[in-house]
Structures are given as C-alpha cells and as structure tokens.
C-alpha cells in the first residue's frame with residue numbers, strides 16, 4: 001500500500017516536471033511589432049543591444065558563443081544555432097529571449113542588465129519581420 005502510494009507520488013512529480021520542462025513559451029504574450037518601416041540593424045537595433053547585451057555578447061565576452069554587435073554575427077547565431085528567422089519574429093528565439101517569456105531563456109538574465117521595453121522589443125520584431133537588414 002505504502003509502496004503504491006510512493007510510486008504514484010513519484011510518477012506524479014515526474015510527469016509534472018516534464019510538463020514544466022517542455023512548456024512552450026506563450027507567443028501571444030509577445031509585445032506587438034512596431035509599425036515603423038525601413039528599420040536597419042545599424043540605425044535602430046544596435047544601440048538597444050549595445051546597452052543591454054554587448055557586455056556579455058560583444059568584443060570582450062561571448063556567452064553561449066554569441067555576439068550581437070554586428071549583423072553578420074547575429075545572423076550566424078550562438079552555440080545552439082540561429083537565433084532569428086528572417087521575416088518571422090515569432091519564430092525567432094532572440095525575440096522570445098528579450099521578451100522574457102520564460103525565466104530560463106530571459107535576456108539579459110534576471111538582475112544582470114537592463115531589460116528591453118515593450119516598445120524596443122516591438123522594434124526588434126518589426127526589424128526581423130522586415131527581413132533583418
């Protein structure tokens with residue numbers, strides 16, 4: 001009887017943690033893309049990343065083997081591959097990261113830098129939707 005109880009409890013805990021680990025981020029919570037047109041990395045995006053990201057993904061440090069200080073480096077991605085899909089910001093892991101939809105991938109990491117505002121995330125989204133130029 002006690003064994004059955006422990007086993008049930010153990011499998012409940014297991015099922016529960018699997019569900020948490022595989023929970024997909026809720027993309028409906030992403031801030032809307034900006035309506036601005038003609039966005040470019042150098043003019044619109046680089047200044048945002050410079051403030052919030054360069055200290056870990058720039059000339060000095062490359063956490064996760066990622067640099068976000070040039071368009072070329074961003075398109076190359078990090079240790080887990082590409083971080084954006086040109087033309088589709090919802091499929092871009094960098095957008096999920098800066099929107100802080102889940103704690104594990106939130107960028108900058110909790111307490112380690114200035115998070116981007118909704119408006120800035122909207123700009124990054126629009127820039128990717130427009131082809132990441």
Ligand code: HEC
Nearest residue numbers: 052053056063064066078079080081083094107108112113
């Ligand atoms: C304080 C250091 C720090 C800052 C600031 C920071 N990151 Fe990161 N970043 C990390 C670390 C460490 C990882 C490796 C994964 C982890 O441990 O969470 C990472 C991983 C990533 C990844 C996943 C790359 C891959 O291939 O797995 C992306 C995308 C990313 N960061 C984007 C950004 C962006 C964009 C910013 C700025 C808005 C930013 N990061 C700011 C430390 C930082």
